Amino acid sequence: MIAPVRSHQKAKALKPTSRRPAKELCSECGLCDTYYVHYVKEACAFINQQIAELEQATHKRSRNLDNPDDWYFGVYQDMMAARKQQPIPGAQWTGIVSTIACEMLARGLVEGVVCVQNTKEDRFQPQPVLARTKEEVLAAKVNKPTLSPNLSVLEQVERSGMKRLLVIGVGCQIQALRAVQSKLGLEKLYVLGTPCVDNVTRAGLQKFLETTSRSPETVVHYEFMQDFQIHFKHEDGSEEKVPFFGLNTKVLKDVFAPSCLSCFDYVNSLADLVVGYMGAPFGWQWIVVRNQIGKEMLDLVREQLDIQPVMSKGDRRAAVQQSIPAYEKGVTLPMWAAKLMGLAIEKIGPKGLEYARFSIDSHFTRNYLYVKRHYPEKLESHVPEYAKRIVAQYKLPDS
Numbered sequence: 447m448i449a450p451v452r453s454h455q456k457a458k459a460l461k462p463t464s465r466r467p468a469k470e471l472c473s474e475c476g477l478c479d480t481y482y483v484h485y486v487k488e489a490c491a492f493i494n495q496q497i498a499e500l501e502q503a504t505h506k507r508s509r510n511l512d513n514p515d516d517w518y519f520g521v522y523q524d525m526m527a528a529r530k531q532q533p534i535p536g537a538q539w540t541g542i543v544s545t546i547a548c549e550m551l552a553r554g555l556v557e558g559v560v561c562v563q564n565t566k567e568d569r570f571q572p573q574p575v576l577a578r579t580k581e582e583v584l585a586a587k588v589n590k591p592t593l594s595p596n597l598s599v600l601e602q603v604e605r606s607g608m609k610r611l612l613v614i615g616v617g618c619q620i621q622a623l624r625a626v627q628s629k630l631g632l633e634k635l636y637v638l639g640t641p642c643v644d645n646v647t648r649a650g651l652q653k654f655l656e657t658t659s660r661s662p663e664t665v666v667h668y669e670f671m672q673d674f675q676i677h678f679k680h681e682d683g684s685e686e687k688v689p690f691f692g693l694n695t696k697v698l699k700d701v702f703a704p705s706c707l708s709c710f711d712y713v714n715s716l717a718d719l720v721v722g723y724m725g726a727p728f729g730w731q732w733i734v735v736r737n738q739i740g741k742e743m744l745d746l747v748r749e750q751l752d753i754q755p756v757m758s759k760g761d762r763r764a765a766v767q768q769s770i771p772a773y774e775k776g777v778t779l780p781m782w783a784a785k786l787m788g789l790a791i792e793k794i795g796p797k798g799l800e801y802a803r804f805s806i807d808s809h810f811t812r813n814y815l816y817v818k819r820h821y822p823e824k825l826e827s828h829v830p831e832y833a834k835r836i837v838a839q840y841k842l843p844d845s
């Protein structure tokens with residue numbers, strides 16, 4: 447059962463507040479910047495973990511706990527690897543997310559799109575918007591790799607009288623959105639999600655860039671890629687690659703936001719359609735169709751895509767088990783060794799869906815230990831059952 451939320455009229459009366467009841471676990475999803483803050487105790491992903499209940503309400507079933515694919519990828523009807531035949535220049539990958547949003551506006555399926563542009567002064571400072579035109583959607587392309595208060599524009603939606611809406615967002619934003627969805631006065635809501643992990647505040651991002659890139663001020667785009675390297679793109683078009691194993695783990699350990707160190711919704715369980723990359727071969731995007739609404743959204747752009755089935759190769763388990771003590775000790779390899787290790791792992795390491803499982807396992811084991819150590823009283827209720835099963839495959843340190 448989804449926890450009941452109280453009267454919307456009452457919520458309006460409580461409007462302006464800077465409260466963040468999740469305190470240091472707050473991911474700045476934006477709900478608390480609106481009068482929907484009234485629902486926060488039930489809606490916040492970090493106060494009331496209710497993924498199974500919301501899956502049931504959204505997809506008409508929750509994960510089948512006897513099926514390990516469901517533990518990892520959530521409820522889905524279909525999965526594939528895809529890329530745009532004509533990529534959108536400057537998009538994070540090939541721009542499938544922006545293309546779907548533009549099509550939905552163009553065909554009148556929605557009147558507006560919640561997405562996130564950047565501020566004029568800073569390409570990485572998020573500026574959530576309610577986009578009504580193709581141009582406004584395209585201005586939101588590419589990741590703002592920082593916590594972004596996307597839901598802060600929900601009040602504008604209601605004021606505008608919009609009845610058909612698309613929301614683009616990451617897992618914690620979508621969990622809170624689903625919990626208040628019935629209060630928004632909408633006739634139709636479409637949700638286009640991306641996976642998300644290891645997000646940071648703007649200050650944290652600066653520290654990450656300064657610790658990792660040769661030229662932090664010229665980075666326009668970066669991604670943790672399936673070849674076990676971070677690919678930075680710079681203003682002059684040049685590319686820089688830094689192997690994961692060369693990261694300064696000791697310094698970067700506390701860069702990630704506490705919300706992201708306690709998150710178990712990497713794959714955006716509650717979106718209708720998810721577009722990421724980690725379950726796809728290098729260069730391709732990974733599409734997870736969770737329900738019929740997600741299928742309708744994907745169908746709008748199918749003819750603009752090259753599509754291939756998902757594949758899975760290798761065995762991640764030994765690598766994940768070895769990475770647990772290495773992360774705990776903050777092991778950083780010299781760059782030459784990190785490069786060699788990266789090359790070897792790229793040759794023999796997990797690929798496709800097995801790479802996605804590798805990434806999920808590594809993050810869930812780390813996050814489980816984080817919650818156990820910092821919020822032991824939350825461990826039982828905050829970690830979803832599917833995540834407990836994933837973590838139970840590994841031997842973790844006792845304390």
Ligand code: FAD
Nearest residue numbers: 537538539540541542543544561562588589590722723724
């Ligand atoms: P584009 O067409 O470039 O559109 C990007 C969309 O993302 C825009 O509509 C914008 O509104 C939205 N957006 C940008 N920044 C944010 C933000 N901070 N919060 C919410 N929405 C935002 N995929 C994986 O497979 N594995 C990962 O580990 C992973 N980590 C991610 C971490 C973050 C912080 C984000 C934002 C995304 C992550 N993704 C991850 C998704 C992936 O990087 C691409 O965003 C996705 O594949 C879509 O690419 P595209 O070219 O279709 O998007």
Ligand code: SF4
Nearest residue numbers: 468472473475478490
């Ligand atoms: Fe509010 Fe969102 Fe922060 Fe939770 S994560 S406290 S809902 S702003």
